[in-house]
Amino acid sequence: MLSGRILTPGGWIDGSIDFGQRISEIRADSSVDTALTILPGFIDLHVHGAAGADIMQGGDAAATIARAHARHGTTAMLGTTMTATDNSIRRALRGMAPVIEQRPAGGARMLGAHLEGPFLSIHRLGAQPADAVVVGSMDLVRSYHELAPIRVMTLATEVADHLALIPQLNALGIRVQIGHSNGTYEDGVAALKAGAAGFTHLYNGMTGLRHQEAGIVGAALAHAEYAEIIPDLQHVQPGAILAALRAIPRLYGITDATSATGMPDGEYGLGSQLVYKCRGCVRLATGSLAGSVLTMDQALRNFVGLGLDLADASNRLSLYPADYLGEAARGRLAPGAWADIVVLDADLQPVAVFVEGEAIDLSSNQP
Template sequence: MSLQQQLHGQVLTPDGWVHGQIRFDQTSGRIDAIASETGDARDTAGSEYYILPGFVDLHVHGAGGKDTMEAGDAVQVIAREHARHGTTSLLATTMTAPMADIEVALRAIQPVIAQRPSGTARVLGVHLEGPYINPGKLGAQPDFAGLGSLQQVQHLHAIAPIRLITVAPEMPGHLDLVRELAATGMQVQIGHTLGTYEEGVAALENGAKGFTHLYNAMSRLDHRAPGMVGAALAHAQFSEIIPDLLHVHPGAIRAAMRAIPHLYCVTDSTAASGMPDGQYMLGRQVVHKCLGGVRLEDGTLAGSTLTMDQALRNLVSIGLSLEEASKRVSTYAADYLGLTERGRLSAGAFADLVVLDRQLNLIAVYVEGEKIDLANA
């Protein structure tokens, strides 16, 4: 039985804004049509609202007091908390850890990927952030970095689908690994790296497509030694960035947007997201939430408490149009994974959408046509 839903407002489509209605089928979870309204059909109340594509977050460690590495029901709790903030699809992101811990985490993630629990964001797969990183640039990752192999990654992929993997290409054998992984269709990106500009360019030439949390945990840009940041700014088409205005200065965000055509936003969120100040876990590390940030004991930034609705507002606050900001929190991330039916509002696409008021506060969220309970999800 088909259950039709109809919303009115300013609808952001791939061709621009449409004042009108968006109709979708709650049974199929797909958009049926977007139609403009004029004259007597104009819905004046609806004109107070913006209807945007649901947010797509490719770097999510936790929320609601839960961390992806905990296993159990952690990922379901995380996906429910992020849905309350407009994220309609995400990648569950692991931490560098002993291989046995990663396997346990992936086994717990797999059922949530296979069948989306009601009230949650769609978990598209796994972002394996390590352990194939440089031990000299761990950031907030535990000290379990190691060298990777295609066989080992394929073993993990058989447990739960890995859609994205972070690799430090300067480590022994890792340039070959980048090439081998890219040949399988896996999206490889550069991160937690001390690599040079030249090593970054070589990784891109061998199949890497993006960068993990640009600027953070990578060799910096200097005019005589451009580093990995320089490689990204000079050559990348895609890259993550964390727009909490704490990890990266607004000026550096804007510079990256001018250089990287499809720069997209991630939260790099932790268990502390949506929770009060206090002590939480990030993989095997204890982290502390205070004054809007999350840090290790030594003060190192350790992920964030950012949600994607706040990311959108932050982008607008630094001067982006709402249309441009929407692409950075939805469309470009979907494009990066080749998801043509998410991150945009058009007939036939999934009914993943958010409704916001004029102050960009969330009014409603729909995941594949299902309305999310924002208060008690």
């Protein structure tokens, strides 16, 4: 049982919450101490690494990443691949498969994979390697999907016949996101009409908004219900985040975290490339941003710092990503939902985290 100020689907309640693996009851009680704030656990739909581990390494990397992010309040996540050789992508998916099937003790639930590439535009690669980009095919996607369930795929929908893939990907249960795209506004609108559901790290890796060329950003701001954004205040300027919050009803935050997350400054791997952590960001040797070192608890504090009230900030890190994936028993504190809970102090720092009812050790000496 936990007591405090609890965010429920119906709003704030002062009271207590009873749970095992799932929540059994939430009771209002005006006499409880409300020094602690109780929120749904965070759900990160775009995470490459943490604690020196990178999803592309395969093996035990996915479990290490799930444990590291759980200590920052992430209770569910998608392991996210990089554009890479076919063998490397298969190694990453094989490494994720057992962690998806059985949650590691002390770790977040890995709900599936986010395939970020290799079906991208060579003109908007960001930190993705150009030599591994290929044109997508359903045969290739199905072979990946058999290794580990793909829940989200980033696609440059203007490339080759990618637009025609969208309904087929949806039929497999894969959410298609427009990203790493050099498309026009019209390309973005066409992709949404074909069944694309969102946009990958809004503003980054896509054609921008200009008054006479609205680009993929313009299509998102004009038409999107959902889009992900990196609220580390480095990938996107605060004013641009605020504009997106006004335009996109269910804009949600992701970390795009790399293996450098939770680690000291230095050299780390991001897929096949070296990246460098310095002064709170991660860059390629060229100086280009290459993922982040953001954690979801810091994302919450950043959203609140931009002026969002706490309930709105929480929804953008829990409820909206859960709804985007169709995970009705996650992202909310309600009877019958999984007991994915983060407890915060007055400074919005986690003091307790529960994943499916398991208390996570926050005192671990791991990053």
